[in-house]
Amino acid sequence: MEKYLRNLHPIPFRRENLKSVPQTAGVYVFFKGKTPIYIGKANNIKRRLSSYLDLNLEPKTRKMVTEARYISFVKVTSELEALLLEAKLIRKFMPHYNIAAKDDKHPLYIIITKEEYPRVISARKPDLANIKTKSVYGPFPSSANVRSVARMIRRIFPYSDHKLGTRPCLYSHIGLCSPCPNSIELENGLKTKKAKKQIYLSNIKKVKKILDGKIGTLVHDLESEMKIASASLNFEAASELRDSLQKLQYITSPQIPVEGFMENPNLYEDLRNKETLELKQILSKWDIKVKKLKRIECFDIAHLAGTNPTASMVTFIDGEADKTLYRHFRIRQKKGGSDTDSLKEVIKRRRKHLKTWGRPDLVIVDGGKPQVGTFIRELENEDIAVIGIAKRFETLVIPVKKNSTLILKEYKLPRGSALNLVQRMRDEAHRFARKYHHTLISKNFQ
Numbered sequence: 001m002e003k004y005l006r007n008l009h010p011i012p013f014r015r016e017n018l019k020s021v022p023q024t025a026g027v028y029v030f031f032k033g034k035t036p037i038y039i040g041k042a043n044n045i046k047r048r049l050s051s052y053l054d055l056n057l058e059p060k061t062r063k064m065v066t067e068a069r070y071i072s073f074v075k076v077t078s079e080l081e082a083l084l085l086e087a088k089l090i091r092k093f094m095p096h097y098n099i100a101a102k103d104d105k106h107p108l109y110i111i112i113t114k115e116e117y118p119r120v121i122s123a124r125k126p127d128l129a130n131i132k133t134k135s136v137y138g139p140f141p142s143s144a145n146v147r148s149v150a151r152m153i154r155r156i157f158p159y160s161d162h163k164l165g166t167r168p169c170l171y172s173h174i175g176l177c178s179p180c181p182n183s184i185e186l187e188n189g190l191k192t193k194k195a196k197k198q199i200y201l202s203n204i205k206k207v208k209k210i211l212d213g214k215i216g217t218l219v220h221d222l223e224s225e226m227k228i229a230s231a232s233l234n235f236e237a238a239s240e241l242r243d244s245l246q247k248l249q250y251i252t253s254p255q256i257p258v259e260g261f262m263e264n265p266n267l268y269e270d271l272r273n274k275e276t277l278e279l280k281q282i283l284s285k286w287d288i289k290v291k292k293l294k295r296i297e298c299f300d301i302a303h304l305a306g307t308n309p310t311a312s313m314v315t316f317i318d319g320e321a322d323k324t325l326y327r328h329f330r331i332r333q334k335k336g337g338s339d340t341d342s343l344k345e346v347i348k349r350r351r352k353h354l355k356t357w358g359r360p361d362l363v364i365v366d367g368g369k370p371q372v373g374t375f376i377r378e379l380e381n382e383d384i385a386v387i388g389i390a391k392r393f394e395t396l397v398i399p400v401k402k403n404s405t406l407i408l409k410e411y412k413l414p415r416g417s418a419l420n421l422v423q424r425m426r427d428e429a430h431r432f433a434r435k436y437h438h439t440l441i442s443k444n445f446q
Helices: 002-006 015-020 045-051 059-067 079-093 096-100 125-130 143-156 170-174 181-186 190-211 215-231 235-252 259-263 267-285 339-351 369-379 417-444
Strands: 026-032 035-042 070-075 108-113 120-124 133-140 295-304 307-317 327-330 362-366 385-390 395-402 405-412
Touching: 015 045, 026 045, 026 059, 026 079, 035 045, 035 059, 035 079, 035 096, 045 070, 070 259, 079 143, 079 259, 108 125, 108 143, 108 190, 120 125, 120 143, 133 190, 143 190, 143 235, 181 190, 190 215, 215 235, 259 267, 267 417, 295 339, 295 417, 307 339, 307 417, 327 339, 339 369, 362 369, 362 417, 369 385, 369 395, 369 405, 385 417
Parallel strands: 295 362, 362 385
Antiparallel strands: 026 035, 026 070, 108 120, 108 133, 295 307, 307 327, 385 395, 395 405
């Protein structure tokens, strides 16, 4: 415990001190003297800590904030890591306000039952004796954590949490219990029934690997299954496996033991440096010369059948999102349904602000060769490197000179730090573009 406390650096809990707190996922700690009194997690640490300065706090929260003199935080790289680290620190420190907030002295466990159709359920310790268990995980000090972990996993690998019944369950209609054991048992064809049961049991095995922490093994298995499906021309199955793989990598990458963030206070920064260094090395192999990768911008387009087209520009500094440098673009020209025409307008407008907004070291376009070609032509005299990221198998689109002619090559990014960075930027650009697009649509319906 002392080792973990040494790596937490408390700062006085005052509004002016929150300016230096990052807007990233992580865990925060309130201290009374040297004693942790409350530990929480957040997708945006700065926003969450700022909310504690609100005047309309509930009585228990207000009492905790009044007692707290210092705060500290630990940055992590994903929501799942924040969940797991929060649980670990609460178990170690047993902060007063975390324990007082619990409505039950018995923490929750996640269980995979031992049945013909294993279920994934949660239960408290006194109930374990009445359940035939195949695997038990926990205890989890927060029931909210259990629900959050289960929800994330279930969206990737659907499973059942109910006993066998006579009709498909509600969750089967929204893809969270698929194939539903009830539906499988209702199948008349023996071959179809056997195939669906195999799919269900395969999902349970994959859920177990996640909970066992065998993420790397599971990723390898999914990649192998995807290659076999593609080779067999079963493109629908290959596409489903690819989607599962991408979702899995999104919630778990990079796969770092949560203790690492406490043992090395600079681990977050080290990971970001590794990401940018690896990406720079890849660019260098393709003869794309960039002196540094301090500032990277990523662009994306959002529209619905050409209506309300918008674009986003997200900016990462040293591998970390800087939301003060984000920009939205409302597409003005009539060809809003054409991504290339929209991007041409966006990069022309961006070029006008190179002095006032700052110059990027690298620009990433969410798209394929046509989109990348558009950006390259508009930036050819600005000495700014441009690449693209195509969603199909996470492929980089890279400009290469051949006999004085510029051609665009495709390069599938391998698993690793560079892929983590590019995916994170692409997903953030997509989220930011969709957010503005939805805002414009909502205004039209008012």
